[in-house]
Amino acid sequence: MPVLPCRPNTFLYHNELYQFLSHCQQNCAADSSQIVSISLEVESVDPLVVLQEIAQPNQLSFYFENKSNQQAIAAIDAVAQLQTCGVKRFSQAQKFVSSCLDKIIKVGTSNEVSTGPHFFCSFSFFNETSQIDYPFPAATIFLPRWQISRCGDRCILVANFLIDNETNLSKLYQDWCQKIRTINLLKFQSNSTNNYNSISRSQHIKNIKNFKQSITSSLKLIESNYFQKIVLAHPLDVSVDRPFDLFQSLENLRNIHPGCYIFAISNGKGQNFIGASPERLISINNQQLSTDALAGSAPRGKTLAEDTKLANCLLSSEKERYEHCVVLDFITQCLYQLGIVPQVLSPRLRQLSNIQHLWTPIQATLPTNVHPLEIVAALHPTPAVAGVSRDVACTKIQDYERFERGLYAAPLGWLDDQGNCEFIVGIRSALIDRDRARLYAGAGIVAGSNPDREIAEIQLKLQALLKALV
Numbered sequence: 001m002p003v004l005p006c007r008p009n010t011f012l013y014h015n016e017l018y019q020f021l022s023h024c025q026q027n028c029a030a031d032s033s034q035i036v037s038i039s040l041e042v043e044s045v046d047p048l049v050v051l052q053e054i055a056q057p058n059q060l061s062f063y064f065e066n067k068s069n070q071q072a073i074a075a076i077d078a079v080a081q082l083q084t085c086g087v088k089r090f091s092q093a094q095k096f097v098s099s100c101l102d103k104i105i106k107v108g109t110s111n112e113v114s115t116g117p118h119f120f121c122s123f124s125f126f127n128e129t130s131q132i133d134y135p136f137p138a139a140t141i142f143l144p145r146w147q148i149s150r151c152g153d154r155c156i157l158v159a160n161f162l163i164d165n166e167t168n169l170s171k172l173y174q175d176w177c178q179k180i181r182t183i184n185l186l187k188f189q190s191n192s193t194n195n196y197n198s199i200s201r202s203q204h205i206k207n208i209k210n211f212k213q214s215i216t217s218s219l220k221l222i223e224s225n226y227f228q229k230i231v232l233a234h235p236l237d238v239s240v241d242r243p244f245d246l247f248q249s250l251e252n253l254r255n256i257h258p259g260c261y262i263f264a265i266s267n268g269k270g271q272n273f274i275g276a277s278p279e280r281l282i283s284i285n286n287q288q289l290s291t292d293a294l295a296g297s298a299p300r301g302k303t304l305a306e307d308t309k310l311a312n313c314l315l316s317s318e319k320e321r322y323e324h325c326v327v328l329d330f331i332t333q334c335l336y337q338l339g340i341v342p343q344v345l346s347p348r349l350r351q352l353s354n355i356q357h358l359w360t361p362i363q364a365t366l367p368t369n370v371h372p373l374e375i376v377a378a379l380h381p382t383p384a385v386a387g388v389s390r391d392v393a394c395t396k397i398q399d400y401e402r403f404e405r406g407l408y409a410a411p412l413g414w415l416d417d418q419g420n421c422e423f424i425v426g427i428r429s430a431l432i433d434r435d436r437a438r439l440y441a442g443a444g445i446v447a448g449s450n451p452d453r454e455i456a457e458i459q460l461k462l463q464a465l466l467k468a469l470v
């Protein structure tokens with residue numbers, strides 16, 4: 001991938017960008033194209049506000065925020081995309097990314113994490129989606145036309161231009177100038193209002209009897225050693241008398257769940273998958289890999305004393321620790337098999353606004369020959385969202401669950417051209433389709449699980465999400 005060593009800012013003043021694009025176009029062979037990727041530092045803006053202002057409903061888009069790291073990134077529209085399905089979807093995604101990178105001319109030399117082209121990915125839980133009209137493919141990977149990221153106070157705009165012999169460069173150049181003007185006007189705007197007043201009354205899942213039977217049946221299979229753990233989920237369908245307000249709902253999610261990853265993915269056809277997940281699948285920053293074992297849950301207490309008691313019970317519960325340990329063991333073994341030596345940090349609590357989890361962070365230094373998507377492919381689904389043994393649990397999940405998991409509990413995230421990435425597990429999530437929303441939540445079932453308590457845990461997870469939707 002060639003890199004043009006120049007300061008991108010000079011383009012703004014000297015029209016050099018146009019000349020440079022024109023030079024790239026002249027060098028294009030008759031039937032080939034190139035992608036010029038330009039990174040430019042802009043004044044600090046909220047990427048969510050940019051998404052709201054610029055993204056059109058008929059465009060793919062992706063929003064991802066990690067408030068505790070002060071990082072957010074929005075990707076709007078696609079210059080290249082792959083939609084696929086099947087067992088090879090991760091390796092196909094990897095090939096697609098490298099074929100795009102072969103075409104990219106990167107402008108600017110800075111290798112900071114938020115500069116340069118990023119690829120945005122959503123994979124479904126299973127290799128295929130079985131519901132015929134499910135609105136997201138089993139794998140979508142795209143290189144956005146526009147990408148705006150914020151890291152602390154710094155903001156980087158990345159534009160990816162697809163150039164071939166037919167491209168109208170004047171239009172492209174005008175579009176670039178227009179976007180910079182629009183973004184500059186957004187610098188003082190933020191969506192910092194809370195509005196929880198639409199469907200916030202609590203709603204409960206239906207067909208609880210069937211679901212309880214699935215848990216009871218799973219417990220019998222656990223007793224007979226058919227599997228050791230299964231994660232069963234349930235949807236909650238809600239509707240309102242007007243379309244859901246996506247941006248206000250995201251604003252609510254970021255305020256209610258400041259410690260979670262906030263995400264929103266648009267399929268470009270009017271449906272969005274959004275959520276606030278506490279669970280990272282992997283992140284890689286300069287060859288340093290971080291991942292989490294997150295499993296085992298308790299509610300938060302209403303008083304400090306009650307909260308401490310619940311936390312202590314969680315930390316000392318044999319059942320919760322077992323449920324957690326199978327996740328930790330799976331992740332560490334998986335990493336070893338990839339030639340990665342994990343360093344397991346001390347176990348701790350991940351305390352969210354409504355619920356707390358057992359959490360063990362895991363770190364490793366990556367060998368250079370392992371691609372981020374190989375790690376995603378090997379880890380997904382972990383026993384935090386599937387079970388042990390994995391294949392048996394996945395087959396039983398398909399037997400018990402009468403709904404399409406789709407992007408629920410699936411790997412969602414981005415990777416860049418430097419080997420950095422961030423993938424989360426798409427739990428605490430909802431599929432928004434105009435005036436309808438389907439919310440998802442699940443719980444791990446192991447020996448000793450109490451069906452009523454598992455159902456209460458799922459209700460708790462659903463209510464926290466429901467509260468944010470307006």
Ligand SMILES: C=C(O[C@@H]1C=C(C(=O)O)C=C[C@H]1O)C(=O)O
Pocket residue numbers: 231233279294295296297357384385409427428440441442443444445461
């Ligand atoms: C499956 C979900 O969450 C998972 C299940 C947990 C549990 O059962 O203790 C905890 C965290 C997640 O790994 C979900 O929220 O939908």
